[in-house]
Amino acid sequence: MSPTVLTADPGAGTVVRIHGRHIGDRIYRGAITFFAVCVPLLVALVAWEIAVAGWPTFRHFGLSFLTSSDWDPVKDRFGAAPAIYGTLVSSAIALVIATPLAVGVSVFLSEFAPRWMRQPVGFLVDLLAAIPSVVYGLWGIFVLLPLLRDPVMPFLRDTLELGSTPFFTGPAYGPSMLAAGLILAIMVLPYIASVSREVLLAVPRAQREAALALGATRWEAIWRAVLPYAKSGIVGGIILGLGRALGETMAVTMLIGNRQEISASLLAPGYTMASLIANEFSEASSDAHLSALMAVGFTLLIITIVVNAIARWLVWRVGGGAASKAL
Amino acid sequence: MTFRKTSPIVFVASALVACGGGGASGRTASSDSAGATSSTAGVDLTGAGATFPYPIYSKWFSDYAKETSIRINYQSIGSGGGIRQLTERTVDFGASDAPMSDAELSKAKGPVLHFPTVIGAVAVTYNLPSLQAPLRLTGDMLADMFLGHITKWNDSRIAVLNPGVALPSTDVLVVHRAEASGTTYIFSDYLSTVSPDWAKAPGKGKELSWPVGIGAKGNEGVAGQVKQTPGAIAYVELAYAKQNTLPTAQIRNASGAFVAPSIESATAAAAGIAGQLPNNTDYRISIVNAPGAGAYPIASFTWLLVYRAQIDATKARKLKDFLHWYLHSGEGSAASLDYAPLPDAMKARLDARVDSVIVGGGA
Numbered sequence: 001m002s003p004t005v006l007t008a009d010p011g012a013g014t015v016v017r018i019h020g021r022h023i024g025d026r027i028y029r030g031a032i033t034f035f036a037v038c039v040p041l042l043v044a045l046v047a048w049e050i051a052v053a054g055w056p057t058f059r060h061f062g063l064s065f066l067t068s069s070d071w072d073p074v075k076d077r078f079g080a081a082p083a084i085y086g087t088l089v090s091s092a093i094a095l096v097i098a099t100p101l102a103v104g105v106s107v108f109l110s111e112f113a114p115r116w117m118r119q120p121v122g123f124l125v126d127l128l129a130a131i132p133s134v135v136y137g138l139w140g141i142f143v144l145l146p147l148l149r150d151p152v153m154p155f156l157r158d159t160l161e162l163g164s165t166p167f168f169t170g171p172a173y174g175p176s177m178l179a180a181g182l183i184l185a186i187m188v189l190p191y192i193a194s195v196s197r198e199v200l201l202a203v204p205r206a207q208r209e210a211a212l213a214l215g216a217t218r219w220e221a222i223w224r225a226v227l228p229y230a231k232s233g234i235v236g237g238i239i240l241g242l243g244r245a246l247g248e249t250m251a252v253t254m255l256i257g258n259r260q261e262i263s264a265s266l267l268a269p270g271y272t273m274a275s276l277i278a279n280e281f282s283e284a285s286s287d288a289h290l291s292a293l294m295a296v297g298f299t300l301l302i303i304t305i306v307v308n309a310i311a312r313w314l315v316w317r318v319g320g321g322a323a324s325k326a327l
Numbered sequence: 328m329t330f331r332k333t334s335p336i337v338f339v340a341s342a343l344v345a346c347g348g349g350g351a352s353g354r355t356a357s358s359d360s361a362g363a364t365s366s367t368a369g370v371d372l373t374g375a376g377a378t379f380p381y382p383i384y385s386k387w388f389s390d391y392a393k394e395t396s397i398r399i400n401y402q403s404i405g406s407g408g409g410i411r412q413l414t415e416r417t418v419d420f421g422a423s424d425a426p427m428s429d430a431e432l433s434k435a436k437g438p439v440l441h442f443p444t445v446i447g448a449v450a451v452t453y454n455l456p457s458l459q460a461p462l463r464l465t466g467d468m469l470a471d472m473f474l475g476h477i478t479k480w481n482d483s484r485i486a487v488l489n490p491g492v493a494l495p496s497t498d499v500l501v502v503h504r505a506e507a508s509g510t511t512y513i514f515s516d517y518l519s520t521v522s523p524d525w526a527k528a529p530g531k532g533k534e535l536s537w538p539v540g541i542g543a544k545g546n547e548g549v550a551g552q553v554k555q556t557p558g559a560i561a562y563v564e565l566a567y568a569k570q571n572t573l574p575t576a577q578i579r580n581a582s583g584a585f586v587a588p589s590i591e592s593a594t595a596a597a598a599g600i601a602g603q604l605p606n607n608t609d610y611r612i613s614i615v616n617a618p619g620a621g622a623y624p625i626a627s628f629t630w631l632l633v634y635r636a637q638i639d640a641t642k643a644r645k646l647k648d649f650l651h652w653y654l655h656s657g658e659g660s661a662a663s664l665d666y667a668p669l670p671d672a673m674k675a676r677l678d679a680r681v682d683s684v685i686v687g688g689g690a
Contacts, residue, residue, distance in 0.1 A: 072535075073532055073536070074532040141551055173500060173556060253544055257542060259540075259542060278506070279534075280507050283405045285407035285411065285431060
């Protein structure tokens with residue numbers, strides 16, 4: 001969880017110098033290279049296997065597999081649009097809620113909290129990541145859902161009159177996109193917070209002191225000098241959280257309502273790709289059904305890679321931006 | 328389909344197996360302490376499949392091991408997985424909550440025999456706090472509720488069947504299983520039988536394209552959602568409803584009587600069908616909407632799947648011994664775990680069917 005993860009430091013020079021001097025070094029080098037190659041190879045193999053298994057579905061349904069909402073295992077018709085939509089929307093809700101909270105916690109811990117408080121509170125936040133997701137799911141069923149059903153959802157819809165927008169309409173049953181987004185927010189929060197805290201702590205003292213010396217208030221020093229410096233690291237933490245949110249299965253399955261339908265309303269139930277695979281894989285016996293689930297898996301993999309690539313690019317851009325600002 | 332009461336020892340045993348890094352995760356509850364630590368080398372027969380009958384199967388295998396010292400390893404990986412493994416001959420027998428389709432049978436490496444073991448019933452549960460007496464429903468009303476045609480509890484059709492009952496004007500909230508399950512198969516098989524509309528639109532299967540409602544995971548997830556939401560209606564496995572004393576609806580059966588789900592009424596459903604079975608039946612039969620005054624209409628067999636032509640003579644003998652054993656000794660303990668036993672009339676015929684298993688190469 002240290003910020004050095006994000007800045008590649010190959011140290012390749014050392015390896016080159018070792019190379020060729022001893023037979024032992026050469027074996028060592030070979031072994032290490034082998035291990036290093038293994039990981040990407042494994043990823044490629046997994047992708048290949050899923051793609052091959054899902055290929056009949058892609059060939060049969062074509063693009064409509066991604067755009068159709070008709071998922072009917074009885075008639076062997078498969079369209080994954082609701083699951084794709086649900087995966088993206090629930091993850092987006094999670095990030096929208098978790099990011100300010102996590103960054104807030106990190107700023108507090110790195111800038112304001114007394115020294116004795118930093119460790120225990122940081123530890124407690126990190127502990128959120130250690131809770132098994134099925135426990136989050138159970139907590140969601142017994143605590144979060146009843147709270148959402150009454151009073152939170154009626155409050156949002158009627159009292160705040162958000163029901164006049166399409167995003168908060170319909171009956172408040174509890175299991176919903178909102179519930180899934182909320183639980184995901186809690187689950188990704190420690191990832192973002194932990195990375196952000198480390199990054200903020202790594203911001204040089206001179207950065208703050210310079211800002212303060214120029215007459216900035218504490219708020220201005222943090223907002224103008226510290227956060228921009230740490231920006232790329234924080235975005236890196238958000239990516240980590242996003243990866244977690246996209247793939248989370250158990251807690252989401254227990255709270256999202258598992259409904260194959262795209263609804264603009266956050267109070268309505270939805271579905272995610274990971275939940276869909278988890279729910280249906282064990283009992284899928286027809287070839288078409290199995291292949292469709294594999295195709296969903298492949299789509300999820302691709303979406304994860306694409307989203308991550310975009311996010312990496314963002315980090316790179318933000319990093320560049322920070323550097324240019326520093327000039 | 329559900330997690331039933333399991334003794335703490337079983338949990339410890341399974342935890343030990345898990346910690347020890349044992350590969351087969353299904354090999355747990357059937358094992359006495361010796362079985363949990365021994366490797367698969369000590370196992371005589373292996374099977375895989377349905378999760379719904381897993382508690383009774385593990386009791387059978389454990390009792391059988393005590394009586395005959397023949398060990399049977401059963402992995403409750405789901406009916407679909409059981410059929411796949413049987414098709415590839417990686418197990419000695421499979422188990423399924425739904426009979427194999429013709430397409431699945433044609434892919435198997437030889438003719439497969441279906442042996443009904445116990446009967447599972449599906450109860451309709453609901454959350455209507457104002458109701459004292461059990462709710463009465465007919466099949467087509469149930470179908471219309473799950474199709475979204477009946478949307479209010481005080482619908483005149485429900486009111487007619489439940490005179491003197493204060494039905495609320497609240498919305499009907501349908502809750503169904505999110506994951507594919509044998510319970511869904513039985514329930515949708517019943518609705519397809521009694522409602523032409525249902526047969527046309529979602530049809531029957533372990534996993535459906537549901538017209539309305541919310542999907543929850545497992546019997547416990549469904550029951551939890553119903554408990555929390557006034558106006559909810561759902562279906563759960565009978566054993567789960569009994570053990571958790573959920574309210575259950577009485578359903579009108581084929582002879583016009585309103586019958587509550589119970590072990591007796593489920594066995595009565597099988598008995599009603601068993602009387603009409605042709606001699607050459609392959610036992611891939613549905614017993615929903617069965618005739619008979621006491622028959623509960625939403626019930627089904629669960630099956631063991633066995634190749635008629637066995638490769639290994641020793642295994643074939645052991646397998647046939649076990650099949651005879653469950654028909655005679657095993658059935659007696661079914662009710663203790665809330666499964667309905669087979670009607671007596673079927674056992675003799677199934678005995679003869681066990682004897683038709685032969686040793687005959689890989690074909």
